[in-house]
Amino acid sequence: MPFPHFQGRFRLMATLLVTVVQLPPVLWLCVRTRTPLPALVALCFSWPYLRQLESPWQTTPRSGSTTLALGWWCACLVFDLLMLPAVLAIRAGAPEWATWGLAGAVALVLGGDAVLGWPRLRRRTVCIEGLEPGLEGYRIGQLSDVHCGPQVPEARVAAWVKRLNGLDLDLVTVTGDLITHGPSHVEAVARALGGLRAKDGAFVCMGNHDYFTDGEHLVRELERHGLDVLRNRGVVVERGTARLFVAGVDDTWTSRHDLGRALASRPEGAPTVLLAHDPDLFPQAQAQGVELTLSGHTHGGQLGVPGVRRWSLARFITRWTAGLYREGRSWLYVNRGAGTTGPPVRLGAPAELAVITLRRA
Structure with missing residues (x-):
């Protein structure tokens, strides 16, 4: 209190x-x-x-x-x-x-x-140089900033999961802040997110709110329900002869992140998708040659001017407020999130679920 x-x-x-x-x-x-x-x-x-x-x-x-x-x-x-x-x-x-x-x-x-407002489905295309034919049209779903708690009950999270499952995705990701705080909804959010289905699996990274409780307990519950929690590590996803490296970093606010460890096992030439709750890691990811970084954290500000992503409260914490960014060969998508923290209000920053489609540049 x-x-x-x-x-x-x-x-x-x-x-x-x-x-x-x-x-x-x-x-x-x-x-x-x-x-x-x-x-x-x-x-x-x-x-x-x-x-x-x-x-x-x-x-x-x-x-x-x-x-x-x-x-x-x-x-x-x-x-x-x-x-x-x-x-x-x-x-x-x-x-x-x-x-x-x-x-x-x-x-x-x-x-x-x-x-x-109900989360809107955002569809974006990312063009990657040298993408192998086996990954052409590869679709990645992203759910972020769930904030399961009294304002976002388990049933609502399950409804978002059902909506993503209906898209027949190749891969599905959850980019942090699964709960608001405390232990009361840890089991609930793990049960709901455990229902995520995609051809190549469901992957999660941790956010700052996920350590407003016993983070280890949350990780155990997520893994018990079949989710792969990426904490400074990566895995190789194979589609025929094509390979995609999916990595995740731990929370930046508690200094648990280690991008070097997360990318240590990256195969040479394999395009990389990095799950990083905090978009401020994007410059480091770009320097490491990461093709696509998926982030959240900002909520798009929750309060902003409709249609103008730069004019929102998120500008007080980062330059990467919402949507798709590109620097050289690297892309960043900042998801506005599905839930809320603080007042359950979103004005000019609607909740969203995202689908990113990979195309050969």
């Missing part, structure tokens, strides 16, 4: 933040309706959620009231961003009622999607 003074400070900061976010639309609604009713409604949405906050990583089970509160705050944030364009449009001659109505509708739709 956090210290009491930390709880108080965090709750105060959270209250100030949501007050600032809600103030413009609430005042606008109060003026329009000529009543304090919108302010009272906002208070009813916000106070029950705020009063039970303890830390940024809290994982209180989701309820209808918390979903409403979070959806309302996201809608308010979108409305804040739309207010200036709406005012400019009205001054340019647009009908006032239609302009404000459109802004409100967009805010409600995006606010609802922020708390209820």
